[in-house]
Amino acid sequence: VNHDSVLFLKSPKTPTPTPAGDTYKGWVFKWTNYIKGYQRRWFVLSNGLLSYYRTQAEMGHTCRGTINLATATITVDDACNFVISNGGAQTYHLKASCEVERQRWITALELAKAKAARMQAESDDSGDDFSPTSNPVVPGQGGGSQNSEVQSALRTLGSKVEDLSTCNDLISKHGSALQRSLSELDSLRLTGEAGDKIRQVTERATLFRITSNAMINACRDFLTLAQAHSKRWQKALQAEREQRVRLEETLEQLAKQHNHLERAFRGAAQANATTDNKSSTGPGKGEASDEDDDNEFFDAMEEAPEFITVPADPQFHKLESPSELVPLKKRRTRIPDKPNYSLNLWSIMKNCIGKELSKIPMPVNFNEPISMLQRLSEDLEYHELLDKAAKCQSSLEQMCYVAAFSVSSYSTTVHRTGKPFNPLLGETYELDRRRESGYRSLCEQVSHHPPAAAHHVISDRGWTLRQEITVASKFRGKYLSIMPLGTIHAIFEKSNNHYTWKKVTTTVHNIIVGKLWIDQSGEIDVVNHTTGDRCHLKFAPYSYFSRDVARKVTGVVMDKDGKAHYVLSGTWDEKMEFSRVMQSSRGGENGTEGKQKTVYQTLKAREVWRRNPLPEGAETMYYFTALALSLNEQEEGVAPTDSRRRPDQRLMEDGRWEEANAEKQRLEEKQRSARREREREAANQRTASQSEEGEHEQYPSALWFERCEDPITGEQVHIYRGGYWEAKERGSWEGCADIF
Incomplete structure (x- = not known):
């Protein structure tokens, strides 16, 4: 039984995999040698291949190793450890961060291995790499994210129906064998209660096989219906997207209008205050500028002092006096690079x-x-x-x-x-x-x-x-x-x-x-x-x-x-x-x-x-x-004994x-x-x-x-x-x- 779509699992420590790529990726500890022991490595499972890198940044240029799961064996060592080997020189001894994470990897690897083995067999039979699980594109459908979503859903449904077909084949095969065995028992000409029981089991086996065939046919009908309605789904999705875009544009416009109104109000209030008392004007307060478009739309003065938060790159900060705004000191974010000296x-x-x-x-x-x-x-x-x-x-x-x-x-x-x-x-x-x-x-x-x-x-x-x-x-x-x-x-x-x-x-x-x-x-x-x-x-x-x-x-x-x-x-x-x-x-x-x-x-x-x-x-x-x-x-006003003034440092x-x-x-x-x-x-x-x-x-x-x-x-x-x-x-x- 094939369960390819179950491969797309979520992990709390790895990015959410995407079904379209048949991938599963995350950090796993890999045994290196007796000196370094287990080292953290970035593993990527994709298209039946398990590859690993030292960091995520290496994915574009340096792969440290790859194993083809189609011919690999997967064994569980203990609660968090597992081993992957292709029977040759490639053997990975791995350790997950916890037992749950280990089980996620085992599940993903086993399913990917089953799919890789099936794809290899089908490729050998057909002479090309075409996957029978791939459904043809519905005529008249264009590109775009909605089309991709629909096609992805149809591929997943098709994969599920194929899984059910596989189940049906197995049921038919084993059901036929069961009925042959029952017929052999019936040929013994058993009478009385034993013969009645055998005939009853034979009838139930027949009914079970008929029901299984009906279930598979119903699933095929469902897939056909889904493909027929895919255009309607795309139109509905496109309409929803256009409506969302219109709402976003309207909301953005309203926010800008609100901001301009507040700026105008503050400017007018500041002008009145200047007329009454010119000395009370704070530096820059009430001035309109293009930078205000990125500022907050609410009045920070309404916050209680204990709940004031400081942004990552603050421009102004409220002191004890509500009428005085003082710019905060911008701290440095770099120091000279460490010289590349060889040290022993x-x-x-x-x-x-x-x-x-x-x-x-x-x-x-x-x-x-x-x-x-x-x-x-x-x-x-x-x-x-x-x-x-x-x-x-x-x-x-x-x-x-x-x-x-x-x-x-x-x-x-x-x-x-x-x-x-x-x-x-x-x-x-x-x-x-x-x-x-x-x-x-x-x-x-x-x-x-x-x-x-x-x-x-x-x-x-x-x-x-x-x-x-x-x-x-x-x-x-x-x-x-x-x-x-x-x-x-x-x-x-x-x-x-x-x-x-x-x-x-x-x-x-x-x-x-x-x-x-x-x-x-x-x-x-x-x-x-x-x-x-x-x-x-x-x-x-x-x-x-x-x-x-x-x-x-x-x-x-x-x-x-x-x-x-x-x-x-x-x-x-x-x-x-x-x-x-x-x-x-x-x-x-x-x-x-x-x-x-x-x-x-x-x-x-x-x-x-x-x-x-x-x-x-x-x-x-x-x-x-x-x-x-x-x-x-360097900071002005500190004591002459301050560490900042230490010359050797x-x-x-x-x-x-x-x-x-x-x-x-x-x-x-x-x-x-x-x-x-x-x-x-x-x-x-x-x-x-x-x-x-x-x-x-x-x-x-x-x-x-x-x-x-x-x-x-x-x-x-x-x-x-x-x-x-x-x-x-x-x-x-x-x-x-x-x-x-």
């Missing part, structure tokens, strides 16, 4: 095994042109998650957004194998996005050994974020482990909910040989200290042999009594979803080490976060996000790496000299208080943060003491040290 990381790293990397001078060749303070500020890439969390009425739903925010900060690290600059002691970095996004962020390097940075963010949309992060790193030979130590705090003004969590371990693989790649692994407990709610997140480490999707993150939101309310799932490099738990129960002993797994019955999952696409050309710009590209942009961004390395050595020596001077002064005053282990250096008090005991965690941390933004308004930076 192993030549430097081989001497660093087991050492603390923050104490080892590294050339800028292995850096990216931003500092650790700027990298820490990138945690705010998805600040809107905290904006949404601030509006939540339920603390448990709020927890879902906070947990998603804790995961989102890792999405920027997927391709970021470059090392950020170690900040100098006293170095700062401000990120003022109050106009665009409602928040202000300030970082300060408060310790050099161990390197520690304090971070404070305040948002007009009802939340505060603070953290102090100390980065410990060890080189283990094959990989580099980076362990962020410290606690992150998120406080919401309206509910007074106070959340804390820590970061997971980052691992850089393939230090010795191969392409560097990043993985995140570990567990995070997000705790609401106000309500006792908790979310336990697990970052699964990458494994070549795992059936799970790579970079997987799962989590459960529980109240103070341990009852589960939400389940979170997704990946740290793409998206996170959350589902409401309706019921939970203990399953069988199918967990690790014989432990029981908890089964959660949930409602349909909702997407809570999705990664923003990278800017065009990101691969030549250190894989920076749109936010990262703007972080090191600026030289590196400009591609002048030799000068950058020389400047980096100068700054590090200047920092060492300042430290020696502090130690001499401390010795003279006999106030040196270095620990016995010598792990914490004696350093002066931070300028914008003060050291104290955290009231929530009991840790010794630096908390923002205030004064930075006020100093910026005054332009007074007398307290800032000369570090550059």
Whole structure:
């Protein structure tokens, strides 16, 4: 039985296939070798051929391999794996992202294989490639999309009728064999009840075959009727299309008229206001221009402040004063391309095994042109998650957004194998996005050994974020482990909910040989200290042999009594979803080490976060996000200790790496000299208080943060003491040290 039309399946991770092309395509993991394991490849199933490419862009010029399904075997390995082989040298070991996706591929491949085998047989019999399933074009029909749709529908119907004909042939064949068998039984001259039963079965078999023939004839009549009415369908479709076009043109005309009326009204109102008070006129307000045709047709002044959204390329933005419109600063979208220098990381790293990397001078060749303070500020890439969390009425739903925010900060690290600059002691970095996004962020390097940075963010949309992060790193030979130590705090003004969590371990693989790649692994407990709610997140480490999707993150939101309310799932490099738990129960002993797994019955999952696409050309710009590209942009009015003013980092961004390395050595020596001077002064005053282990250096008090005991965690941390933004308004930076 042939089911060609069933080939056109929809997949949540692949584009919707088109019936006209008999294609099915999508991403599948393909086994390459024992070093690289499974690699993501773009597979295309079309006309009985399965081809694959490294990327979708390769489809036009470079095919990596093709298998003819007509002679291929398809075998299922386990839940997500399957194998395709043509019996020769071509064998593909494949792994789908999930069991459902694997089944879609198996179904599509089996059906395509059946069709390819049938087409090959028919081609051998007829001597040409004409397909008997193709129906002739109905006379009098022209081209166009409507004609294509009708013809496609007729071809599909014809294919279905042919399938039914095949079924009819099989029924006739097997029915005849059945009747012969029954006749043989009847020839035994059985009498009594047995003979009656045989005659009854024979009659039913005959009726069944007659009914099957009638069904096939009815289907043929239906196809003939559909072909006869195809012209009428085309005319109706054409009339509908013309009517839709007329309605669209009318709507567009009305919208333009509405826009012109509003512009005229605003212009008249502005003229009246100018007559009454010329000084109250805002720059550009009420002026009519050709660009207004592309602007919004509603009055943005009617929106409440907390619901204002910022377009991707904003022209104007509303401030506190309704009569004042100020253009937003346009952020840069490019930085100079990374120079194509050949780098040998192993030549430097081989001497660093087991050492603390923050104490080892590294050339800028292995850096990216931003500092650790700027990298820490990138945690705010998805600040809107905290904006949404601030509006939540339920603390448990709020927890879902906070947990998603804790995961989102890792999405920027997927391709970021470059090392950020170690900040100098006293170095700062401000990120003022109050106009665009409602928040202000300030970082300060408060310790050099161990390197520690304090971070404070305040948002007009009802939340505060603070953290102090100390980065410990060890080189283990094959990989580099980076362990962020410290606690992150998120406080919401309206509910007074106070959340804390820590970061997971980052691992850089393939230090010795191969392409560097990043993985995140570990567990995070997000705790609401106000309500006792908790979310336990697990970052699964990458494994070549795992059936799970790579970079997987799962989590459960529980109240103070341990009852589960939400389940979170997704990946740290793409998206996170959350589902409401309706019921939970203990399953069988199918967990690790014989432990029981908890089964959660949930409602349909909702997407809570999705990664923003990278800017065009990101691969030549250190894989920076749109936010990262703007972080090191020159800005007036920032503190003299701001990372934007760091000369070695600026030289590196400009591609002048030799000068950058020389400047980096100068700054590090200047920092060492300042430290020696502090130690001499401390010795003279006999106030040196270095620990016995010598792990914490004696350093002066931070300028914008003060050291104290955290009231929530009991840790010794630096908390923002205030004064930075006020100093910026005054332009007074007398307290800032000369570090550059």
